Amino acid sequence: MVKTLTPAIGLYMLLVLSGCSVAMALSGNTPPKFDAFEIGSTRKQVELQLGKPVSSRILEGDKKEDLYRYEIGNSPNGHRALMNLYIDFATFGIWELPGTIIEATMGHYEESKIIYGSDDRVLEIHVYQPPPPSPEVKASQEEHDRYGDPASK
Numbered sequence: 001m002v003k004t005l006t007p008a009i010g011l012y013m014l015l016v017l018s019g020c021s022v023a024m025a026l027s028g029n030t031p032p033k034f035d036a037f038e039i040g041s042t043r044k045q046v047e048l049q050l051g052k053p054v055s056s057r058i059l060e061g062d063k064k065e066d067l068y069r070y071e072i073g074n075s076p077n078g079h080r081a082l083m084n085l086y087i088d089f090a091t092f093g094i095w096e097l098p099g100t101i102i103e104a105t106m107g108h109y110e111e112s113k114i115i116y117g118s119d120d121r122v123l124e125i126h127v128y129q130p131p132p133p134s135p136e137v138k139a140s141q142e143e144h145d146r147y148g149d150p151a152s153k
Helices: 002-018 020-026 043-050 078-090 096-104 135-147
Strands: 055-059 063-072 108-116 122-126
Touching: 020 078, 020 096, 043 063, 043 108, 078 096
Parallel strands: none
Antiparallel strands: 055 063, 063 108, 108 122
8 A cells, every 4th residue: 555655645746846837927928018119219129128030031222120029928927826826735736737737828929020221220110919908907907097006005
C-alpha cells in the first residue's frame, strides 16, 4: 500500500506546489498604448509601445512599412493570481490543471502596420482597433469614475 501511496502523494505535491496558474497570472504582456503615438511621431515612440517590427519592407518614394505583432488580453494581474491561489488551496491543488489551461489560453495576438517616411517619422497608421466596450463595462467604468477606487481610500 505504501508503494502505491507514495507516487500519488508525489504527484499531488507536484500539482499543489507547481503554482503555474498563479505564476502565469502574474506574468504576461501589457497592451500597447495606441494613443502614445500619432502621425508625425518618431519610430522610437512607436517601438516603445509596439516593440520591434516583425517584418519591414521598402515602399516606393523612400517609404518603409513595418509590421508589428503584440499580445492583447494577457496583462499581468495580481487579483487573478490571488484568485488562482485561493482556489488552489480550496481544491487541494486540483485547480492547477484547469487554471493553467485557462491562463495559457488568455490573450491573442494582433498586428499593426506603420508606414514611415525617409526621416523615420510616421506617415500612416493601420493599427488594431479594440472592440467598443459593452454596455455593462461602460456602466461599470462610470460607477468606478463616480465613486473612485475603494482600495485607494
